[in-house]
Amino acid sequence: MTPILQSQELGKKYGRRWALRDCTLEIPAGRVVGLVGPNGAGKSTFLKLAAGQLAPTSGGITVLGGRPADGPAQLAKIGFVAQDTPVYPRLTVADHLRLGAGLNPGWDAGLARQRIERLGLDPAQRAGGLSGGQRAQLALTMGLAKRPRLLLLDEPVASLDPLARREFLQGLMEAVVEYELSVVLSSHLLSDLERACDHLIVLTGSRVRVAGEVERLLATHHRLSGPRREPGRLPADQHVITARHADRQSTVIVRADGPILDPSWSVSHLTLEDLVLAYMDRQADQHTDEPARAITLEGRR
């Protein structure tokens, strides 16, 4: 399967600060990809680069075989819902649909109308008067109705209450199934994405820490605990993500492709949240930029 998005050494600099650097990734088609990382990690920058809203400082990015925002044909293939789900506050819901229909040759008017009806939005209501959840739904509708092949959503649920959050993600998942979309959505909270995504990218400190299929990530990461021992004395195929040492005990989170054979460890599985936290922790502990590219797990099979 050809990847829907490919980036090589992608970097973006604002002034003297790198918002994103050395980002080499491949995202296979047909996935719902969660992009997780703390605020300021470079999630928005990555999505804007993919949508073509920004031009990279270094490296390259290919989305669906083209350079982002390289002409109308490329724009038509990608839907982008920016952070805070911007809409024109003085335009009504119906105006937004009209705008979408006028600006997108591939606009699916039926889809847009049905979604608005189902959501119970009043077409005559000005977008400025909508609640955060309704606004996000309107922005998502705009993104879906242009019938893109890839939908990029930047923190779409950040401003929503838990109920609206669930409804939004539910609506998104239904659309993914119905229209065979690939989706990349970002959040600083894994819990927002955990149920929705089957592929994960962890981004901290402007670098990609880990990326891969959720199932595969869970299968290859383990928490080992046992009597205290020095780090660095693990088999070559086990990579330490984090290690904590108490007086007598060590707890190590490792990535290992094979099974853990050492009987002195008690091995337990990680939840996705543990895994993400481990990678975030690792970055905080080490304060280095060294491991960036090393741990990209490919989702290709």
Added chain:
Amino acid sequence: MIWLTWRQLRGGAAMVSGALVVLAAALALTGPGLAAGYAEGITGCLRDGDCTRFFDRFFDEYQTPFLGVTVIVLVLPAVTGLFWGAPLITHELEAGTHLLVWNQTITRTRWLAVKLGITGLAAMAAAGIASLAVTWWSGPLDRSAEPGFTMMDPLVFGARGIAPVGYAAFAFILGVTVGILVRRTLPAMALTLVVFAAIQIAMPSLVRPHLMPPVRSVVELGPVNIDQFLVPDDGSPRMLLESAVPGQTGAWVLSSRLLDPAGRPIDDGTGEAALPISVASGACARQEGAGSPKGHMETCVAEINRLGYRQAATYHPFERFWAFQWIETGVYALLTLALTGLCLRWVRRRLS
């Protein structure tokens, strides 16, 4: 995109068109009366042979509305530049909606081109209509205007003919450009106003006089170019020159100086000077009870001319009005194109 641009412009367009309709109605109602009064007055004064008095009276009578409509045409380009130009992009940047519209199936270049095209043309049309209406209405007044208020004079020139269209186009794109650089609406509006006002002052004072080489001439003194002439009982008579040149009605006088018989200027640049002529005897001597003051003044001025005192004037004759209008509009059109190119480059390169 056209619909979206129109939808965003609608409110402002309604307000400006409303104001224009009121202006046009007021001018249409009063214009014919004004023209009739002028025609009547002209026929009357031509019979008497001297129309100066009629012109003075007629112009004085309508000076307030004359200045009012002139100021409206001068201000309108600034208004559209401020309220249509500056927020055009900053509104989108502030609300983040540029991210929404830039992801529709339309390139940013086309998005900006349509926005600039439609809104800019609307601003130009508004200024054009206002200028056309005011130029038509004030025709009789422009023909009878005092020096300083003729069509070539800076205050009036910018409110007649086609120049306001150029100003509107430029003020609009200036607002857009400043908005793009400042990225916030209110500071952008303030800065646009300051820059545009500075340019509108610099243009007539520094640039326009040099658009063509001005005419220089040395002429005799007479009622047209003398504003005040005081003959005191003792001391020297003082003369203040008018910014006008005999035989050059409606000319834009850049400088008007008083020359002594040797051809040296004797005023201090203001056109006012004392003439070293005796008032004790000779033509300018006060003759007790003899002759009318007017006759006395004429004799005295004739004597001053005979002695060789002259007015040295630099001016642009009234016939250059349309040449100046076209040149000036062209200059603003070039500035507008340059800024448009800058904006289009920005939207392609500098992204969110």
